[in-house]
Amino acid sequence: MTTLQDVLDAAEALWPTRLAEDWDNPGLAVGDPAWPVSRVRLALDVTSETLDEAVADGAQVLFTHHPALFHPLRSLDARSASARVPLRAARAGVALLSAHTNADAAPGGVNAVLADLIGLADQRPLVPIPGEPDAGIGRLGTLPAGATLGGLAARIARVLPSTASQVRVSGDPALPVRTVAVCSGAGDSLLTLPQVLAADVYVTADLRHHVSLDARAAGLGGLINVSHWASEWLWLPVAARQLAARLEADGHPVAVSVSDTRTDPWDFAIAQ
Ligand SMILES: [Zn+2]
The missing domain is CATH 3.40.1390.30 (NIF3 (NGG1p interacting factor 3)-like)
Incomplete structure (x- = not known):
């Protein structure tokens, strides 16, 4: 039993x-x-x-x-x-x-599943947990050469279940994208991290007005805002x-x- x-x-x-x-x-x-x-x-x-x-x-x-x-x-x-x-x-x-958040951070957990579906290679945690191999908040990974912000957004729209929230994008669709930061669910709080701002694009949910504008002003090339429910x-x-x-x-x-x-x-x- x-x-x-x-x-x-x-x-x-x-x-x-x-x-x-x-x-x-x-x-x-x-x-x-x-x-x-x-x-x-x-x-x-x-x-x-x-x-x-x-x-x-x-x-x-x-x-x-x-x-x-x-x-x-x-x-x-x-x-x-x-x-x-x-x-x-x-x-x-x-x-x-x-x-x-234990499932968000676990190896093979929520963020890893989202990053896999987006097609990210060379994955690692965005904010590693010391002493816990491959565990941490968010994921950082790379796309093959030739990827663009528009192409990435289209792929995300295909792999996520459809919602009224849609897939909203900030940035030039033609922007070349190599490094992608990902955080399933509400990812506002990571938007000021140097490793997020250094990525070509940040994919998350529940992004608000001011933090998004500030991140773009700080040099982040693209933001992809998806449904919290769908991303998880x-x-x-x-x-x-x-x-x-x-x-x-x-x-x-x-x-x-x-x-x-x-x-x-x-x-x-x-x-x-
Ligand atoms: Zn959530």
């Missing part, structure tokens, strides 16, 4: 929580490690909809990238929006488990295969499925 503890052990082996940022809250949010598990559902976010899917799928674990509980709760009062879904998960016997959702099918293989190897097989429900907050855009 497989238990939730077995799933926690497999997740820890793949995405060690020591790699998480100090402010983060990955790991088990709801559940009892003794619960039996036969099915695991993966989604990017814990929402009412992704929980419904997990229940309909017969899953005992909803494994997400974003933690279900992030800000401290003072109650599990169902009238509060932040408590409603975790409370419902507990009643339904669905454990809530996440791997967040790509990781889920890879994570599902890794989790299933790890549990199988440990002698604790489970059925694993991935939600393709788009939890990107944006539903449509009007092209001008």
Whole structure:
């Protein structure tokens, strides 16, 4: 029999929580490690909809990238929006488990999957974690000679799931691109790093007005701003295969499925 503890052990082996940022809250949010598990559902976010899917799928674990509980709760009062879904998960016997910045930083994790799909060679972490080989925030890599900003943006648009947020670009489409910095999810905070400004282009999500203008003024040739959800959702099918293989190897097989429900907050855009 497989238990939730077995799933926690497999997740820890793949995405060690020591790699998480100090402010983060990955790991088990709801559940009892003794619960039996036969099915695991993966989604990017814990929402009412992704929980419904997990229940309909017969899953005992909803494994997400974003933690279900992030800000401290003072109650599990169902009238509060932040408590409603975790409370419902507990009643339904669905454990809530996440791997967040630990999965971003892990070798082969969220950033590595995005960088692979973009086609980056010679990959290394943008901000390495000392003592942790190939682990760290973001990725830095290179494209073959002849690559351009326009060509890279078109490739990204092809490999990412489609969203209303689209793929928005700052810079000349003909700009030659060799070195690419990547950060899945919100990457504003890395925009002032010398290694990002030294790249030919920075690919991330949730870029705001001022930091973007400042980075271009500081010499960054191009910015590609994608959907936060899309930049991280790509990781889920890879994570599902890794989790299933790890549990199988440990002698604790489970059925694993991935939600393709788009939890990107944006539903449509009007092209001008
Ligand atoms: Zn994220």
